[in-house]
Amino acid sequence: MDQSSYQDIYNASLESKAAFWKEQAEQLEWFRQPSSILTNTAKNRYEWFEDGELNTSYLALDHHVKNGRGDQVALIYDSPVTGTKKIYTYKKLLDQVARFAGGLRSLGISKGDTVVIYMPMIPEAAIAMLACARLGAIHSVVFGGFAPHELAIRIDDAKPKAIITASCGIEVDKIIPYKPYVDQALKESAHQPDYKIIHERPEQPERLDYKQELGFYHVMSQGEAIPAEPLLSTDPLYILYTSGTTGMPKGIVRDNGGHATALKFSMKTVYNARPGDVYWAASDVGWVVGHSYIIYAPLIQGCTTVLFEGKPIKTPDAGTFWRIIEEYKVNHLFTAPTAFRAIKKEDFQGEFFKRHDISSLKTLFLAGERCDPTTYQWASDHLNIPVVDHWWQTETGWPIVANPIGIEQFPVKAGSATLPVPGYEVRILDEGGHEVDSGKEGFIAVKLPLPPGCMKTLWNDDKRFETSYLSTFDGYYATGDGGYKDEDGYVYIMGRIDDVINVSGHRLSTGEMEEIVATHEHVAECAVIGISDELKGEVPLGIFVAKNDSEFDHQQLEQELIALVRRQVGAVACFKKLVEVKRLPKTRSGKILRKTMRQIINAQPYNMPSTIDDPLILEEITNTFKEHNLITQLEKEEV
Ligand code: COA
Ligand code: AMP
Helix, strand or coil, X not given: CCCCCHHHHHHHHHHCHHHHHHHHHCCCCCCECCCCCEEEEECCEEEECCCCEECXXXXXXXXXHHHHHCCCEEEEEEECCCCEEEEEEHHHHHHHHHHHHHHHHHCCCCCCCEEEEECCXXXXXXXXXXXXXXXXXXXXXXXXXCCHHHHHHHHHHHCCCEEEEECCEXXXXXXXXXXXXXXXXXXXXXXXXXXXXXXXXXXXXXXXCCCCEEEHHHHHHHCCCCCCXXXXXXXXXXXXXXXXXXXXXXXXXXXXXXXXXXHHHHHHHCCCCCCCCEEEECCCCCXXXXXXXXXXXXXXCCCEEEEECCCCCCCCCCCHHHHHHHHHCCCEEEECHHHHHHHHHHXXXXXXXXXXXXXXXXXXXXXXXXXXXXXXXXXXXXXXXXXXXXXXXXXXXXXXXXXXXXXXXXXXXXCCCEXXXXXXXXXXXXXXXXXXXXXXXXXXXXXXXXXXXXXCCECCCXXXXXXXXXXXXXXXXXXXXXXXXXXXXXXXXXXXXXXXXXXXXXXXXXXXXXXXXXCCCCEEEEEEEEXXXXXXXXXXXXXXXXXXXXXXXXXXXXXXXXXXXXXHCCHHHCCCEEEECCCCCEECCCCECHHHHHHHHCCCCCCCCCCECCCHHHHHHHXXXXXXXXXXXXXXXXX
16 A cells, blocks of 8 residues: 555545455454455445454554553643643553453443543543443543533433543633533433542542442552453444534444544554654544544554643643643644634744744644634644645544545645545535536535444434435435535535534534524524634524513523523533524525525625515614624624
8 A cells, every 4th residue: 555646545445445444454453353344234324344353442552562562652641721741651551441441340331331421631531431442331422511411411312321520620720510510410311320430630629429429540449450342343432422403412323343444544544643653633532533533543553642631822821732742742733723723813923833842743634624724824834844634524533535645745725625535435416416517516425335434323313314414315425514626626625504513623503502592581583603703713693583572681681592502502602692683584484594694794695595585684684783793893804
């Protein structure tokens, strides 16, 4: 593969799928090599490496210790918010994971059980994930920025036998009380786990109820270090809930064998990261980037991974990233464009760069949201290394479109994530499922079968998996993003075509926020749309019609709606902007014209929808947006 061009590898990945992925799977240490590579189990349904046996925790840890990497640093924990730094060698990480897995087993947790992990960015989160993987218990990590209500929804769906948490998280200088949030979630959820396992942090000591609540290190001390459980390639490794278009998130299910194969392949081809390299994904374990590129991929590849508990700014300043790169000689950095927008805002002249030696850094990878050309240029000018914008989703678990620098580096075209990664047959389709000409925008779809590593199904909801992803275009996976390809095959991602937005690279559902706003007694109807934001990329805007059958303070109503969404979804929703209108524009059948409102706010031209109920509403609503400075502000931002 090393001598081949991108085109050869890409063609091989599509033309001889089984042979291609068999070769990639052979890069891993299986307990039993798969003899079946790709199985078509039903219409549009496939499994990878069905009869293979392996264990992801074994690949991430034992394999390296066995092969002489025991003393290499596996994980660096750097926490400017607590002033802590810790180093875990592969040997030490394996020991703690194996003992924590033993502790979980002594509580009766075994293969196929589910475990919810609600933790900040601390090594214990990585240990918990890898210990579950070792046992074959299916972990479901919930991002710490989600409110107890969101946690409760996930607990009721995943029905965990245990929930693992910490006494608190720290957001810059604010203590986030995780344990009380868990208690609150459990009051709301019907399902009750048998155990709560809590890592007590010195920043917030907790009084535990030792019948049901166990200390993290107590559990570790109770267990024998256990070997990794042989699992089928198709056994689930984890469930990761992601925002869909409704209040019920989608529980993406990932397998073991396909996932490990794809991640290993991506580390070479997309990231060009070799064993021993220092790889830093500045994200959070609660997101797919954290699962794939803080925990599993760097460890499977034998790299050193950095677990950073801080922010790109304010912890303590816009030089934190460069300090970490210098201190640990980071070779590959992966983050969301919003992190660079934040740094650029604080340090436009790049003064902080000058104070650090960041010569170890080879490449910057950006994903999670659209990368605006200004930020791309700024990062590229200051770092003076390749900046790779690449596109993927929780559903796929690894990149779909990227500049495959591990194979061949292509010239960058502003606004494009470059070319489809080997394994992904990316097509741009019209509504009828026909491929459109280059340069023309359409729905981005991927021809089935998807390569290894992509979602298996939705937890407890195989039907929703089919309807959400497989039934829109027969024979394709519908990505939910719109975009186009140019004449050179470069793919341009233009944004979601559904009710999903990306706020600071965090995926959120406007549909869910709408459902919440609509529950307020004084709201007659509402829409929530994503609008551009200079720092966060997008933020939600609530547009509502108040009931006129009672007296109430309209300003207070807005504050109540903001508080309601914050309470139900969490601070991470950044739901802070609202506008009250007299009526919402709708089609004659009653569908709210969200896209048209988005176009008005973004000062984009729009066609008057032929099915509009009353065209005058658009004029009325444009005036209201103007009165609230929404349009003016955006025009300024675009200049
Ligand atoms: N636990 C608890 N609360 C959290 C949280 C977590 N893990 N993550 C975020 N929040 C809270 C924040 O404290 C903030 O609360 P506030 O409204 O009380 O201030 C709110 O959620 C919004 O957070 P965020 O959107 O992150 O805004 P910010 O102003 O705190 O930080 C950035 C802005 C750009 C610095 C930050 O978003 C960032 O570092 N992004 C990096 C990109 C990233 O990690 N993307 C993930 C996908 S790759
Ligand atoms: P998540 O599932 O949280 O990773 O979010 C996936 C969504 O983020 C995608 O469907 C896109 O809408 C968006 N996204 C991710 N990467 C990019 C990118 N490089 N460019 C544009 N949008 C992106």
